[in-house]
Amino acid sequence: MTAMTTGNSRADANRRRILDVALAELLRDPDASMDQIARAAGVVRRTVYGHFPSREALISTLVDEAVAALADADAGARREVADPAEAVARSVLAIWEIADRYRLLVALAQRTVTVQGIRERLAPLRANKVRLLERGLEKGVFSSPLPAPALAYVHEQLLFAVMEAVNDGLLTAAEAGRSATVTVLTAAGVPASTATELVAEVSEES
Amino acid sequence: MTAMTTGNSRADANRRRILDVALAELLRDPDASMDQIARAAGVVRRTVYGHFPSREALISTLVDEAVAALADADAGARREVADPAEAVARSVLAIWEIADRYRLLVALAQRTVTVQGIRERLAPLRANKVRLLERGLEKGVFSSPLPAPALAYVHEQLLFAVMEAVNDGLLTAAEAGRSATVTVLTAAGVPASTATELVAEVSEES
DNA sequence: GCGAACTTGCACAGTGACGTGCAATTGCAC
């Protein structure tokens, strides 16, 4: 009857904190050592190995959580939305809410060793986006010389660029979400005015 | 009277080949060891140290060369071009010609240790682009909710995304340049039709 | 052909990280 999967003692709290700190630390430096992570979590290196058998396992857990969160946000945001442009707008806005917590994904995605696994796990999410973009291109809502899969890459990298801009203080996190969304839409060929209006509508309604 | 800076014997040829191979190898894996690089260049590790005193020095040389090449291409392409949109188009097309040889920059840019130096060295190039974007935004040629510096980030990352798409075979390198240019322009708020026409004009003229 | 520059093939010390073992200690839970 006791909850096993949810935290129920200091052990679980530690595990949770290690994961959170590891995320932040690896984001700062993708090569952060187990010792750096452990210290940052206020714990000894040996303890981390008590929770995760290897560095690989720790990162793997992190990636799984991040991908799951992103997929949830994406799926929830565009449930029952027919118009491709609106779907993209909602999706980007929703992802933005949580994505900067998970910039680790993008940072790690650039690294060679781990890249394979991440790509695989992100595949379903990307596939959704590709289908959405294809639909929009067919309908003429979008317009781009790039094929849908390439456009999906562009969208991902574009979000990352805006995140970096936020990091560097070029704009505030508050306005960044909507700005990013508008830019994603215009990059897909939606007229700037249309994109701006659409984003205003969608984001003001909640 | 003898040429010192230009290659004049097998030593220089080796040095050149090491640099070329290192670029490719580091692109594949930013953590490639000196041994991997040496072997790939058909040479022994010790020899590499004969040309470059340290790993750091090798990478530094690489980065310097890449930045110089990019700056040249950019400056040459938009010499005497008044219209911001056309200047962006010419610049992106010119950079594209050589940029995928230097994807290393982007790969390394993601890494923490080296990132500082690269950022600094890219700063003047970025500054040019920011000024150009500002001019276009003022004139109303561009239209974006993002401030010019953030838009510059977006453009950089966008090029990288298209490069990756090429890597993955989603589109051919031949068409990628123009497609990338169109996308950069539309992301800056230029109407899709205008962007397409402009790029067609500019790229057909040579 | 000769000499000088370049290259090779080792061997070495230093470093930093990973993953593991174990005894001692701490601190919740009950």
Next chain:
DNA sequence: GTGCAATTGCACGTCACTGTGCAAGTTCGC
């Protein structure tokens, strides 16, 4: 307060990589 799980502290062994030293080739220019 006692017991048990978790945490700590330290000690290993291993591995991969960096940068250097040096003696023995090799190759090119002249």
